[in-house]
Amino acid sequence: MSAVPVSAEQSPQKAVIDRHGYLFGQKIAASMSPQFHQTIFNDLGWRWEQFRLDSADIPSFLQLLQDPKCFGSSVTMPNKVAIMEHLDEMTEECREVGACNTIYFRPEKDTPGGRRKLYGTNTDVVGVRESFYQNIEDPDRVFHNKPAMVIGGGGAARSAVYALWKWMRATQIYLVNRDQAEVDAVIRECKAKGYGDSLVHVATVEQAEALAAPGAIVACVPDFPPKTPEEKTARAVIETFLKKESKGAILEMCYNPTPYTELGAIAGREGWRVILGTEAMIWQGFEQSKLWTNLELKDLPVTKCKTMVAAKISEPSRL
Structure with missing residues (x-):
């Protein structure tokens, strides 16, 4: 060894x-x-x-x-x-x-x-699911039986697609990403596993304008300002959805080095409920602990864990 x-x-x-x-x-x-x-x-x-x-x-x-x-x-x-x-x-x-x-x-x-x-x-899929259900008081009004949107094309995006399809009653899932090949891979893999038929790649502002507003958005990309033409187009598509009259909730998965991202700020200004990425980390972590300890959520120190995470993410601003 x-x-x-x-x-x-x-x-x-x-x-x-x-x-x-x-x-x-x-x-x-x-x-x-x-x-x-x-x-x-x-x-x-x-x-x-x-x-x-x-x-x-x-x-x-x-x-x-x-x-x-x-x-x-x-x-x-x-x-x-x-x-x-x-x-x-x-x-x-x-x-x-x-x-x-x-x-x-x-x-x-x-x-x-x-x-x-x-x-x-x-447990990442549980983290996505519980981020919404633990923070949104009226899921039926906000995101049930409505389209949803996933931003990105990596592993976190796949977890988000699964959670939205399996548990959150998304009627359709829009995919927005700078890389066409990544989107094609996500759609291909999800279709092969039986849950990709509801996926739609939204590549242009014109497409976004013609589609209904999503109720739930999961952003799975780093917190960098768009620089390339592809990145700027993807941001314009996202902002087109955010500006629609109907507002929902957005989970911004990025929380390192801070959960307060540029995209989250834009969504907040447009009237969306912004859920910090630390929520996904917290709820997937509780799911892990349940498996390891054989305890139920009611037996775990939810408030203490949330307080610890809040203190941890505030450290950079204090420094």
């Missing part, structure tokens, strides 16, 4: 803890996941901890998961797709979105003395 990419001070063997888990990915130094879950474990009085595992070494990671004291792992880029072939079972969300962001165990299904089976799911 190759060297485990965990620092000595982070080693679960050296810490006085009962159970440990991982955040497995790269460029994860700024992730709030370990602190979020630590808030939960501390409130429960459990000596559990999630360690950052900055790596793409899947074979070593798979061996670490076999430790009986490991409760599971968050999985982030670039490992969300690559890990799937190593799972024993996966949920419908994981399979249909084509990405795994959470690994958990079901000891009652393991063979005594045998290898621990790995179960995978995708």
Whole structure:
């Protein structure tokens, strides 16, 4: 086995803890996941901890998961797709979105003395869903049985499409993105999995003007001002929808380094309800903790976790 990419001070063997888990990915130094879950474990009085595992070494990671004291792992880029072939079972969300962001165990299904089976799911889709249902008082009025819109063409956009189609009663889903090839890939993959027929690529302002306003928008792009012609066209399409008379809610998934984005500000000025991207992180995190702890949401410190996240995102402005 190759060297485990965990620092000595982070080693679960050296810490006085009962159970440990991982955040497995790269460029994860700024992730709030370990602190979020630590808030939960501390409130429960459990000596559990999630360690950052900055790596793409899947074979070593798979061996670490076999430790009986490991409760599971968050999985982030670039490992969300690559890990799937190593799972024993996966949920419908994981399979249909084509990405795994959470690994958990079901000891009652393991063979005594045998290898621990790995179960995978995708809680990002729950994060999108709950961001709306936990913040919008009247979903029937705001976004049920209306078109929706997804901005972007990556993994987060796929999770958003699935949540809007599966749970949020979107009648149609507009896709807006600077890259035609990315949009084509999303539509192709979603159609292959049975939920792509409602997707419509909106590429021009003229198209946007002719379409009904969306009730829910999920923005899955970085917070950069548009510079290229393609980016400027995509922004113009978005603003055309935002200026329509009917207003809804927009989830701005970008929250690093700040959840207060340029696109969110534009939407707010146009009268849209803006939901910060930290909400998606919070609600997908609770879904992970439910799987790892076998507790229900009512047993978890929701207010404490929200307070922690709010304090964390306010740090840059204080600095």
